[in-house]
Amino acid sequence: MVTANKRTEKLQDVPMAVSAISGDDLKRAGANGFADYATQVPGLNVISTSEGQTQLVLRGITSGSGQANSAVSTYINDAPYGSSTVYAGGGLLTPDLDPADLERIEVLRGPQGTLYGANSLGGLVKFVTVPPDATRAFGYVSTGYSSVKGGGSGFSERAMFNVPLIADTLALRVNAYDRKDPGYIDNVATGKSDVNEATVRGGRAEVRWTPTKTLSVSLSALAQNLDSDGLANTGVDVDPATLQPLYGYQKQSRAAGTGLFKIKYRLYDASVNADFGWAKLVSSSSYSTQKVNTDQDVTAAYGPVLNPAFGLDNGGYSITDPITLGKFTQDLRLQSPEDQALEWRVGVFYTRESTTNQQLVNGFDATTGAPLDLPPLGAISVGPGIFKEWAGYADLTWHVTSQLSILVGGRYSKDKTTFTQTGSGLLVGDIGFTTRSKDTPTTFLFNPSFKFNDDVMAYIRVASGFRPGGPNVGVPPGLGAPVSFGPDKLTSYELGFKATMLDRRMSLDADVFYIDWSHIQLTSTAGGFSFLGNGGKAKSQGVEASWKYAPARGLVLSANTSYTDAALTADTPPGLFGYDGDRLPWVPKWNATIGLDYDFPIGGGWSGSAGATYNYVGGRKTDFLPVPGPRLNAPSYHGINLHAGSYYGAWTLQAYVKNLTNQRGITSLTSETIDPQGSPFAASYVPPRTVGVNVTYDF
Secondary structure, eight states: OBOTTSSOBOGGGSSSOEEEEEHHHHHHTTOOSHHHHGGGSTTEEEEEEETTEEEEEETTOOSOTTOOSOSEEEEETTEEOSOSSTTTTTTTOOOOOOOTTEEEEEEEESOOHHHHOTTOSSEEEEEEEOOOOSSOOEEEEEEEEEEETTSOEEEEEEEEEEEEEETTTEEEEEEEEEEEEOOOOEETTTTBSOTTOEEEEEEEEEEEEEEETTEEEEEEEEEEEEEESSTTSOSEEEOTTTOOBSSOTTEEOOOTTOOOEEEEEEEEEEEEEEEOSSOEEEEEEEEEEEEEEEEEEOHHHHHHHHHHHHTOSSEEEEEEOOEEEEEEEEEEEEEOOSSSSEEEEEEEEEEEEEEEEEEEEEEEETTTOOBOOOOOOEEEEEEEEEEEEEEEEEEEEEEOSSSEEEEEEEEEEEEEEEEEEEEESTTTOSEEEEEEEEEOOEEEEEEEEEEEETTEEEEEEEEEEEEOOEEOOSOOTTSOOOSEEOOEEEEEEEEEEEEEETTTTEEEEEEEEEEEEESOEEEEEETTEEEEEEOOEEEEEEEEEEEEEEEETTEEEEEEEEEEEEEESSOOOTTSOOOTTOBOTTOOSEEEEEEEEEEEEEETTEEEEEEEEEEEEOOEEOOOOSSSSOOOEEOOEEEEEEEEEEEETTEEEEEEEESTTOOOOEEEEEESSSSOTTSOEEEEEOOOOEEEEEEEEEO
């Protein structure tokens, strides 16, 4: 069952491309985040510079690794998670929730603008948590250990407890986790090892009250912290001509005292579900905060200019970038009972984001990290900035016959953004001004479907999506940057097919799509500063398929694949060098995964499981360049993952191996200087071979 359409439906009955990954499958694979399960979803790609700095791409909708505004929305149940704007790193800091107590993860492919609003151009990822159970008390504790080739070791501790507070009426469910992810990159400049080690801690608590069969009220709170002393300094230094490491695989050279990376997420949610008989009322109110603090080494970019100016031989430079976000969201909808000839839904939506973003350039001794006595280099303070969105939406499903249904929907939004910024210092100058922007985007959905029988369905889906625009901030006047940028929009055309066969032991989903993307939000640079503008057009077209088959008891075979042809259909605006026909950045033409899982009895009360997956990611073009020249090619790569388990009573022992053959697949390539031509690049790779084990006790 899934809730992709904000109704509970069977996966095979949803007339759009949806993938669901169960919490049990995540635990078997030793999954910690997006990179561990993205290959199970056709058309989903991950651009990752490091843990915590991730961009999700669905169906090729991306403008590159520096994309400031996300094109894939992230939800936890009915609450949006993360920023809708560029000002809190919305496109680069996709929230990656630990899967400690998830029921499933749903991935909706294609624009979801009518029901979910802004930023869901490519699609949406929804974390669905396990609800409290008011019938009994139970829980689990789990501990794990992992080791990465050429790096350090990690651990994980997780626990969950569910308790009825009032039998059959009121229940509390609490989970908590503490995880150390092993590092594997060494800094040759400081001699420190495993600098990308990270600690992730968090938990969630939910109280659910169900006084009657027609009313339920839930209150929840979530927290997650990611802490690292080295993640801000991403990647391994490579030669752009050969992509060979300059200091060795898993090595970088970064100035002392830099690399700090910390993120704190909080989400508080209240939801009400009331069934009046003639209609259901659903309310979701949430407030979330995000606090980010980074200190990134930018010596390669600023050193060649500033060191000669100050007469320094060993000057180092970093940018500290604290970001804060506070976001309130209210979604209220009224919907008809299901299984009627006409099903309807109307809703209203409101969100308000308050953001601050500061960027400070620091000078220090590159060897010791000691501060240098220099004049103020540059400081930009953005905020408080306010983004508001009001929206109304509605859809109607007409079941013309028992086989034919037609769904139509629309959404009208009104966005308003106001930002104040000040700046000072040698690199910036004295600035201070306020910028504003307004937009009124609309989205629509046309979605007929036809059931040939209970097991076979075909559908057509025409849908649109958008990302909000806003003012350009953090850019001094006089550099030619536009005052603001507008929303970008797309329309998607999809034809899909879903079938179950052989007494439901086999399922097959397939779709073809074409996406027309216009007014693309692109990042340009001038004078060392980046800004956003609208320009260029693109199309993305492709085929996706998923297959699953259970030929014998306990044995499941699976496969998925996608072909995506995503390219510009017009030249990019001045400041970027992308041309009609150029492939969009970081979109492989081919992705594929095959898998096998087998559950079997052992005897004496014991049972076991074993499984393997093989995945392939095709070659990709890197980002559009701010100077003329050829873009780099990130080669294709593949990976093999294994997992096995043993079960006895309340005890579970699970082991896993990720990246068995220790492949060095590149997930990101970014220039370390303002002018990327011939300069070193920072390459991020899939983690080396990782071996781990988890032990769980249920009570």
